[in-house]
Amino acid sequence: MKKPVLMQGNEACVHGALAAGIGFYAGYPITPSTEIAELLAEEMPKVGGYFIQMEDEISSMAATIGASLAGKKAMTATSGPGFSLKQENLGFAVMAEVPCVVVNVQRSGPSTGLPTSPAQGDVMQARWGSHGDHATIALSPYSVRESFDVTVKAFNLAEKYRTPVIILLDEIVGHMRERIDIPEPGTYEVLERPKTDLSPQEYQPFDAPVDGIVPLAPFGTGYRFHITGLTHDRTGFPSTKPAEVDYKIRRLTSKIEMNTEDIVEWETYNCDDADTIIVAYGGTARSAQATMELAREKGLKVGLFRPVTIWPFPEKALIDIAKDKRVIVAEMNLGQVALEVERILKQDIEKVNKIDGEPITPQEILDQIEGV
Amino acid sequence: MKKQLEVRLSGAGGQGLILAGIILAEAALYDEKNAIQSQSYGPEARGGSSRAEVIISDNEIHYPKVISPNVLVSLTQDSYNKYKGELAEDAILIVDETVEVEADIKHTVYQLPLLEIARVELRPVVANIVTLGAFQRITGCVSYESLETAVLDRVPKGTEELNKQALAAGHKAAGDLLAR
Amino acid sequence: MSNGRELLRLNKMPHIWCPGCGNGIITSQVLRAIQELEWDQDKTVIVSGIGCSSRAPGYLDFSTLHTTHGRALAFATGLKYANPELKVIVLTGDGDSAAIGGNHLIHACRRNIDITTIVFNNSIYGMTSGQYSPLTPTGSLATTAPYGNIDRTFDLSQLAVAAGATYVARTTTYHTNQLRDFIKKGMQNKGFSVIEAVTHCPTYFGRRNRMGGAVEMLNWQKDHAVPIRAAERLSEEELADKFIIGEFHNKPEPEYCERYAQLIANTKGQE
Numbered sequence: 001m002k003k004p005v006l007m008q009g010n011e012a013c014v015h016g017a018l019a020a021g022i023g024f025y026a027g028y029p030i031t032p033s034t035e036i037a038e039l040l041a042e043e044m045p046k047v048g049g050y051f052i053q054m055e056d057e058i059s060s061m062a063a064t065i066g067a068s069l070a071g072k073k074a075m076t077a078t079s080g081p082g083f084s085l086k087q088e089n090l091g092f093a094v095m096a097e098v099p100c101v102v103v104n105v106q107r108s109g110p111s112t113g114l115p116t117s118p119a120q121g122d123v124m125q126a127r128w129g130s131h132g133d134h135a136t137i138a139l140s141p142y143s144v145r146e147s148f149d150v151t152v153k154a155f156n157l158a159e160k161y162r163t164p165v166i167i168l169l170d171e172i173v174g175h176m177r178e179r180i181d182i183p184e185p186g187t188y189e190v191l192e193r194p195k196t197d198l199s200p201q202e203y204q205p206f207d208a209p210v211d212g213i214v215p216l217a218p219f220g221t222g223y224r225f226h227i228t229g230l231t232h233d234r235t236g237f238p239s240t241k242p243a244e245v246d247y248k249i250r251r252l253t254s255k256i257e258m259n260t261e262d263i264v265e266w267e268t269y270n271c272d273d274a275d276t277i278i279v280a281y282g283g284t285a286r287s288a289q290a291t292m293e294l295a296r297e298k299g300l301k302v303g304l305f306r307p308v309t310i311w312p313f314p315e316k317a318l319i320d321i322a323k324d325k326r327v328i329v330a331e332m333n334l335g336q337v338a339l340e341v342e343r344i345l346k347q348d349i350e351k352v353n354k355i356d357g358e359p360i361t362p363q364e365i366l367d368q369i370e371g372v
Numbered sequence: 373m374k375k376q377l378e379v380r381l382s383g384a385g386g387q388g389l390i391l392a393g394i395i396l397a398e399a400a401l402y403d404e405k406n407a408i409q410s411q412s413y414g415p416e417a418r419g420g421s422s423r424a425e426v427i428i429s430d431n432e433i434h435y436p437k438v439i440s441p442n443v444l445v446s447l448t449q450d451s452y453n454k455y456k457g458e459l460a461e462d463a464i465l466i467v468d469e470t471v472e473v474e475a476d477i478k479h480t481v482y483q484l485p486l487l488e489i490a491r492v493e494l495r496p497v498v499a500n501i502v503t504l505g506a507f508q509r510i511t512g513c514v515s516y517e518s519l520e521t522a523v524l525d526r527v528p529k530g531t532e533e534l535n536k537q538a539l540a541a542g543h544k545a546a547g548d549l550l551a552r
Numbered sequence: 553m554s555n556g557r558e559l560l561r562l563n564k565m566p567h568i569w570c571p572g573c574g575n576g577i578i579t580s581q582v583l584r585a586i587q588e589l590e591w592d593q594d595k596t597v598i599v600s601g602i603g604c605s606s607r608a609p610g611y612l613d614f615s616t617l618h619t620t621h622g623r624a625l626a627f628a629t630g631l632k633y634a635n636p637e638l639k640v641i642v643l644t645g646d647g648d649s650a651a652i653g654g655n656h657l658i659h660a661c662r663r664n665i666d667i668t669t670i671v672f673n674n675s676i677y678g679m680t681s682g683q684y685s686p687l688t689p690t691g692s693l694a695t696t697a698p699y700g701n702i703d704r705t706f707d708l709s710q711l712a713v714a715a716g717a718t719y720v721a722r723t724t725t726y727h728t729n730q731l732r733d734f735i736k737k738g739m740q741n742k743g744f745s746v747i748e749a750v751t752h753c754p755t756y757f758g759r760r761n762r763m764g765g766a767v768e769m770l771n772w773q774k775d776h777a778v779p780i781r782a783a784e785r786l787s788e789e790e791l792a793d794k795f796i797i798g799e800f801h802n803k804p805e806p807e808y809c810e811r812y813a814q815l816i817a818n819t820k821g822q823e
Contacts, residue, residue, distance in 0.1 A: 003397065003525070004401030004402060004409070006397050006401060006409065007396050023634065024630065024633075024634045026630060029446070030710070031413070032413065044819065045476065045815055045816045045819035045820070046810075046819055048816055048820070050633055050634050052630075052633055054626065054629070054631070055655055055656065055659040056655060058623060058626065059623065059625075059626030059629070059655075059656055059659070060626075062619065062620070062623045062627045062629075062630065062656075063626050063627065063628030063629050063630030063633070064628025064630060065619075065627060065630065066599075066617070066626070066627040066628060066631035066632075066634065067630040067633065067634035068630075069615075069617065069631060070631045070632070070634040070635040070638065071635065072632070072634045072635075074630070088620055089620055089623065092619065092620050095655065114413075115511040116413035136814065150527065169453065172436060172437075175410060175411070176409070176410045176436045177394060177397060177407055177408065177410070178397075178399050178406075178407070178408045178409075178433070179407065179659060181521055218635075218639060219597050219615035219617075219631065219635075220594065220597065220635055220637060220638045221594070221596050222594045223615070224593065224613055224614055224615050224616075225616075226561075226567065226593065226609070226614070226616045226617075226618065226620065227617045228617075228618035229611070229618065229620055230618065237564060237610065238610070250813065261823065275465075283436075286434050286435050286436055287434070289434035289435075289437050290434035290435040294436070301610075345806055358436075361435070361437075361439060361699075362434070362435050
């Protein structure tokens with residue numbers, strides 16, 4: 001008998017990282033993400049990868065960026081308070097266009113909050129947590145298997161768009177154990193870091209089109225260039241010239257937004273005949289699936305729209321599926337994705353929100369549908 | 373069995389019920405069913421009462437948390453008192469004989485000397501596996517073979533025989549109880 | 553030996569430092585040390601944080617990384633650890649390394665990772681126009697200490713020794729040959745090295761504290777720096793307004809990246 005694999009979302013995230021070719025991990029202990037560090041501490045040396053426990057969350061983010069500049073696929077993982085601490089250097093990675101993956105296993109906040117309880121309150125922090133204008137890529141898996149898939153995808157997107165990619169796990173998915181059939185290598189795409197075909201003399205690390213990037217040459221390979229968090233020109237050196245500043249900062253957003261269709265991923269369930277669409281993601285999407293089944297048993301035409309990519313939001317798909325229908329956004333916060341859904345659909349929506357540390361139950365969403 | 377079985381395993385922190393939950397879920401996978409396991413985290417996992425929850429189903433399991441347990445297992449009075457709420461109407465209870473349940477309880481209660489069997493016949497540390505043996509005999513929701521395979525997968529090397537005996541002892545005790 | 557111009561990004565000159573600033577003296581000794589030790593320009597990475605001194609890498613023709621305030625050592629740790637072949641130098645200031653980056657400094661010392669850190673200690677936050685730092689002498693004036701600084705100071709070199717750095721030395725911008733010598737020794741140490749370079753900021757520290765211009769401040773360094781040996785013969789009173797220069801610590805210990813390489817080898821051996 002083939003041994004079935006029962007695994008936590010956090011563990012699946014590690015296996016996804018290994019499948020994507022992670023070469024470096026830096027982290028700091030924090031619940032509920034610690035399993036990620038523990039498992040990587042065990043696995044990384046076996047594959048010749050580098051694991052380091054840093055002195056804090058700030059340095060974990062910094063070391064991750066440093067390792068990426070050395071040419072490694074790099075990741076760090078944390079939860080709520082740690083995600084707050086990482087924001088400054090996360091912004092550095094955005095500005096300097098350094099690929100890396102940042103996992104945030106969301107827990108109840110603000111502040112220390114409920115360290116072992118689930119929440120989805122970091123959706124807007126993922127989008128706007130670091131100061132200054134920029135775009136964000138953030139993915140939120142709803143199952144153990146998807147934690148694997150999304151992690152592979154996060155590394156791919158990080159390398160493709162030279163940007164940090166955030167994985168918004170939550171305590172529900174991070175900690176629950178369910179069956180996973182880890183796909184065979186070769187059955188999923190793994191992108192290696194693009195290489196420049198320019199000579200060191202020709203190379204300019206930021207000489208990129210408005211919708212793209214320049215491959216990042218690893219330090220120590222003969223390409224001597226400058227990386228700074230100061231606003232810089234195409235060569236990488238600080239610039240205060242308005243036209244250069246404008247181009248740089250707009251490009252940080254446009255290189256993501258102009259490729260939204262390439263980046264976004266979503267799932268729909270029973271939407272074809274539905275008059276009511278639940279929008280839910282991450283652990284809450286599990287509740288919504290159960291709600292949908294309960295509702296269908298009662299003859300209610302309920303469908304589910306589940307964004308996997310939260311940022312950028314799958315805007316077009318949402319309009320196609322939910323425009324002018326009854327829309328209910330269920331999330332473990334006081335309405336963060338709901339704001340985005342309202343903005344996109346430009347219509348009134350309903351919300352099911354829960355912030356008491358407990359998951360939203362299927363019945364609670366059903367009650368909203370039935371107007372209880 | 374009905375299409376989805378919700379199980380709550382509770383006891384004192386350190387009695388190994390979280391491991392028991394993982395083993396039970398893996399046994400269900402061996403039986404080609406679906407299973408999800410979750411557990412209580414934090415200080416309560418290190419003393420005080422702790423719980424693990426397992427959902428077993430022939431179908432896909434969406435909502436991963438137990439809402440109303442069909443089976444409540446309690447090895448201590450404290451954990452029983454803490455986790456006895458929200459039971460399904462048809463729920464059964466499998467409790468250690470030291471756990472006092474309400475005289476007028478409407479659920480079927482199986483009281484077994486689970487801790488004593490482990491302590492006297494084997495070693496106290498295998499009370500969780502004794503419990504799984506009894507659980508299997510009473511509920512039949514996973515096969516004995518799958519459960520034994522799952523136990524042997526998870527227990528420390530060198531303790532396989534002890535754990536096999538523990539599983540069998542719990543199974544037998546439950547059989548004796550059912551025969552009475 | 554060439555004059556080192558090929559190690560500079562001449563097209564990025566003029567630099568931003570004020571006339572009379574000591575940062576150029578330290579930077580030039582770093583370059584001479586690299587030159588004399590024949591470090592590969594393509595394999596050398598220079599990392600900095602935020603502040604006047606941290607702007608130096610922009611003028612140096614290596615792979616250069618100008619990071620966030622206080623975090624240079626954390627970035628550098630990731631770089632070095634992920635590719636131990638790289639030679640890594642960190643240029644930082646007293647505020648950058650001893651205040652906002654103090655935690656990273658002590659932990660880099662503790663790990664003994666093979667990075668050479670040169671602290672440009674000018675006793676002041678220059679980039680933000682003259683606030684006191686953890687290395688501003690008690691009683692000195694700063695924009696945020698208009699009545700005199702009441703904070704006690706760190707002895708940064710002793711802090712580094714206590715935290716586990718395996719090469720620690722201090723000297724001044726007056727003692728340029730010694731400075732170059734110490735930097736070279738730090739670079740040659742297979743482990744974490746800290747060279748505290750006491751420098752002068754005529755603009756924000758000197759002027760406010762009536763110490764004169766660059767020349768007077770260099771003379772002040774000459775008059776107040778006491779070599780370790782000489783200090784041993786002086787009383788506490790005699791040393792009261794002095795500071796000690798020299799090599800405080802030079803003792804090899806297992807290096808962090810090598811330890812990890814060993815761990816990888818052992819782990820793979822067990823597979």
